Amino acid sequence: MNRDVYALLLAGGVGSRLSILSAKRAKPAVPFGGKYRIIDFTLSNCVNSGVDDIGILTQYRPMSLNEHIGNGKAWDLDRMTGGVTLLQPFLGRQTGDWYVGTADAVYQNLDQVTRRKVEHVLILSGDHVYNMDYNRMIRFHEEKGADVTLAVTTVPWEMTDQFGIVETDENARVIGFEEKPARARSNLVSMGVYVWSAKALVRRLTEDAAKPDSQHDFGRNIIPAMIPDGKAFGYRFDGYWQDIGTLEAYYEANLNLVSDRPQLDLFDAEWKIHTPSAERPPVKFGSGGRSQYSLIANGCIIQGNVERSVLFPGVYVGPGAHVSDSIIMNDTRIEAGARIDRTILDKQIVVGERAIIGHGDASVANIRIPQLLHSGLTVVGKGTVIPKEARIGRNCCLAADLTEADFTSLELPPGSVLGDTG
Secondary structure (H helix, E strand, O other): OOOOEEEEEEOOOOOHHHHHHHOOOOHHHOEEOOOEEOHHHHHHHHHHOOOOEEEEEOOOOOHHHHHHHOOOHHHOOOOOOOEEEEEOOOOOOOOOOOOOOHHHHHHOOHHHHHOOOOOEEEEEEOOEEEOOOHHHHHHHHHHHOOOEEEEEEEOOHHHHHHOEEEEEOOOOEEEEEEEOOOOOOOOEEEEEEEEEEHHHHHHHHHHHHOOOOOOOOHHHHHHHHHHHHOOEEEEEOOOOEEEOOOHHHHHHHHHHOOOOOOOOOOOOOOOOOOOOOOOOOOOEEOOOOEEEOOEEOOOOEEOOEEEOOEEOOOOEEOOOOEEEOOEEOOOOEEOOOOEEEOEEEOOOOEEOOOOEEEEOOOOOOOOOOOOOOOOOOEEEOOOOEEOOOOEEEOOOEEOOOOOHHHOOOOEEOOOOEEOOOO
């Protein structure tokens, strides 16, 4: 175990671009990959790297995340020394308030750093999917004598406006940093993974906290201010890394897992992804049950056809039902004869007999969130009941907890919105 490192996971994000998937849960708590939550990947990276002293900074709708983490037993973090601690801001204390930026979130918890007297602090985002050995980055940080080291990777040029853009020289020194520019000068981006010298972190955050015009953000304020000193470096990471920032990114990352050669290997015995697992019976296929190119979790009962899809625990697919290119979360029921295509169904949804979700013109963008739903993907919120024989078009967004009475028509054209989707 690496006793000289303390990790802080930023897990308080709203995740508004995930729409109704994050309406009732923090973004890192969104289910992923058939049995996991997004935060499981960062937590597993920590324990697989020997980092066993971890603080998780929560804020937005933390209940689901708190229940998932529990005492940390799933990651072998239920221990007297070190382990995992949930750090929630609260109003009224003299030294803090709600977090107003990523740097402010860490600043309000600097006492967690100073009392540990560690040499290094890992600052990590809890909403990215990747496998990474942090020890290699820490060694790089030490070799460079850096105050801070940023993990960096390349993305397609058309995506650069979504990230912090990094420029480095031939010695990997950071010589430029710009947060989400309209026109980027590089396609090298910050992964939101930092190794800090503990002393430098305390000094920089204390200085930033005294600046009333600062946004108290690592990407917008802290890192750019460090460039003139030449003590910030970029560590190149060439493995798979996905920022689950949008519905489309979430969908594509999940569906990539069912390919013959997925970019992220969930079956790597040397790098296990840990998560709490409820006791469920084995998967059961009925006489008409078939599946190919799919991930199907325990407790599922398949009596229909499932293709290129990810099914979480307890999903029921009735006789004659067809599920394709979709993500179906826990304990959802798809009744007989229903057809689901290119759809994300959140937990505990009921799809009535012979209902169709995902049909019609994929070029008609969603009327409320066209920037998020424009590629034919339809999303249904947790606990909604779809009436039998309903027909829901592509690029539709349905709120959580809708009942059959909320459907004034059984036909929802492509691009429709039903209910309060936030």
